[in-house]
Amino acid sequence: MASTYDVRVWRILVNKNKGGRTYTVRWITDGKPWRETFSTRALAESFYAELLGFIRKGLAFDPATGRPVEHAGRRGRSVSWWSLACSYVDHRWDEAAPNSRRSMADALATITLSLVGPAPAAPSKREIRNAVTRWAANASRRGSASVPDDLIRTVTWLERNTLAVSSLADEAIVLAVLKGISKTLAGEPAAATTIARKRAVLYNVLEYAVSPARLLDRNLLATIRWRVPKVAEEVSPRRVVNVEQAEALLAEVGAAAPRLKAFFASIYYSALRPAEAVDVTIDKISLPEGRQSDEWGWFYLGGSAPAVGAAWTNNGKRRESRGLKHRPRKAVRPVPIPPPLVAILRDHIAAYGVGTDGHVFVAARGGLLSESVYGRVWQLARAAVFGSAQAASPLAERPYDLRHACVSTWLNAGVPAPQVAEWAGHSVNVLLRVYAACIVGQDDMSKQRIAAALRPTPSALDADTDTTQAPGESRGGP
Numbered sequence: 001m002a003s004t005y006d007v008r009v010w011r012i013l014v015n016k017n018k019g020g021r022t023y024t025v026r027w028i029t030d031g032k033p034w035r036e037t038f039s040t041r042a043l044a045e046s047f048y049a050e051l052l053g054f055i056r057k058g059l060a061f062d063p064a065t066g067r068p069v070e071h072a073g074r075r076g077r078s079v080s081w082w083s084l085a086c087s088y089v090d091h092r093w094d095e096a097a098p099n100s101r102r103s104m105a106d107a108l109a110t111i112t113l114s115l116v117g118p119a120p121a122a123p124s125k126r127e128i129r130n131a132v133t134r135w136a137a138n139a140s141r142r143g144s145a146s147v148p149d150d151l152i153r154t155v156t157w158l159e160r161n162t163l164a165v166s167s168l169a170d171e172a173i174v175l176a177v178l179k180g181i182s183k184t185l186a187g188e189p190a191a192a193t194t195i196a197r198k199r200a201v202l203y204n205v206l207e208y209a210v211s212p213a214r215l216l217d218r219n220l221l222a223t224i225r226w227r228v229p230k231v232a233e234e235v236s237p238r239r240v241v242n243v244e245q246a247e248a249l250l251a252e253v254g255a256a257a258p259r260l261k262a263f264f265a266s267i268y269y270s271a272l273r274p275a276e277a278v279d280v281t282i283d284k285i286s287l288p289e290g291r292q293s294d295e296w297g298w299f300y301l302g303g304s305a306p307a308v309g310a311a312w313t314n315n316g317k318r319r320e321s322r323g324l325k326h327r328p329r330k331a332v333r334p335v336p337i338p339p340p341l342v343a344i345l346r347d348h349i350a351a352y353g354v355g356t357d358g359h360v361f362v363a364a365r366g367g368l369l370s371e372s373v374y375g376r377v378w379q380l381a382r383a384a385v386f387g388s389a390q391a392a393s394p395l396a397e398r399p400y401d402l403r404h405a406c407v408s409t410w411l412n413a414g415v416p417a418p419q420v421a422e423w424a425g426h427s428v429n430v431l432l433r434v435y436a437a438c439i440v441g442q443d444d445m446s447k448q449r450i451a452a453a454l455r456p457t458p459s460a461l462d463a464d465t466d467t468t469q470a471p472g473e474s475r476g477g478p
Helices: 041-056 071-078 081-093 098-113 125-136 139-144 149-161 165-169 171-181 192-210 243-256 258-270 274-278 339-352 371-385 400-412 417-424 428-434 443-454 458-463
Strands: 007-009 013-017 020-029 032-038 297-301 333-337
Touching (some): 007 041, 020 041, 032 041, 081 098, 081 125, 081 149, 081 165, 098 171, 098 192, 165 171, 165 192, 171 192, 243 258, 243 400, 258 274, 258 333, 258 400, 297 339, 333 339, 333 417, 400 417, 417 428
Antiparallel strands (some): 007 020, 013 020, 020 032, 297 333
């Protein structure tokens, strides 16, 4: 391997950005410039001092990487997977949404099960999962409290017995981890979406280990040959209710739990995600002033409050208001309110008012709606409206399926896909991929449109009329 001792390090460069300052360490090896940018001055100064230390020790640098020869491999041998997992969580915590934090913890717990070495008195799989999800993968708890008594033995064992980070440069080890994330805790095959989600976390951790942690020379997952299971994204038509079924369900909810009817109706008529409906405030609704039955209104959605659990939010509550899914924090998504929903919302606001913080859909005792409460109401409504066979099927199995019914209705009504995507908060590509199986009954309409497009226009027929002079006929006058 080629190496060089021609290395120079420049002073730290301070970058002034809109989001704050960043700090860049610049150095040159054998005439080739390198740079590494850090979010804090402390991290930059630490790396700066580390480079100077390598130079003083007379270590050779690799011109291809700009780092000391085999430096990453040596550091990786001295750092455990447990330490890397904790460091990665700290790195991602502040910027990650509560749902992402919980998902990351679940993935790290599964990965850790494949990275423990043989040692006596090993904890059970469930104990290891608890130690990761409740401690290692929760930066808030690690930063503000000591290890809970019931986790001390497992955490201590994992600190000593997880494999070194350098082992993740071994293809056999990485393949074993991939095999591990493909199974549930009970040893059954995991869902394709679960495998894809956990693989993405593993990939990101390895990227972090390469840079900025500098514990590995490369991310083996980027080149390893492994077939990723296909993710089934399409919504099954078996989940989608028709208009009569939806109205029957809403009527049953209105009789059994009238406070929740408008909540479910907003999901069905305007395709709100349940977490978006929970977060709707009165200032985000525009209803027409008149009382005509054909008037439309608008939602101006600006946030979402998914239920993820107090352990993963910044406010210590089960729900935390966030920006719209896949959109900038302050983005607003206009969604039309059809006349049936206009009437339902008017009745709801007249009967129950709004919460002290302006939320339209609140619990009976105040506060945001509980997912468990409206989930129970929904299952009771399904049981009352459907027969036993339908109630056991996926038909409207979850409140979220009302959103699927709404989007399917828009598409089947002939609303252009870009417009549906904008209202539903999707990209056009995702919309058509997810709802492809739910677009039905448009074959005849499409054929009629094609036939109309191919039919000659009257002007074209006139132009083709035969005007040839008949024998013996004079063109002129008599």
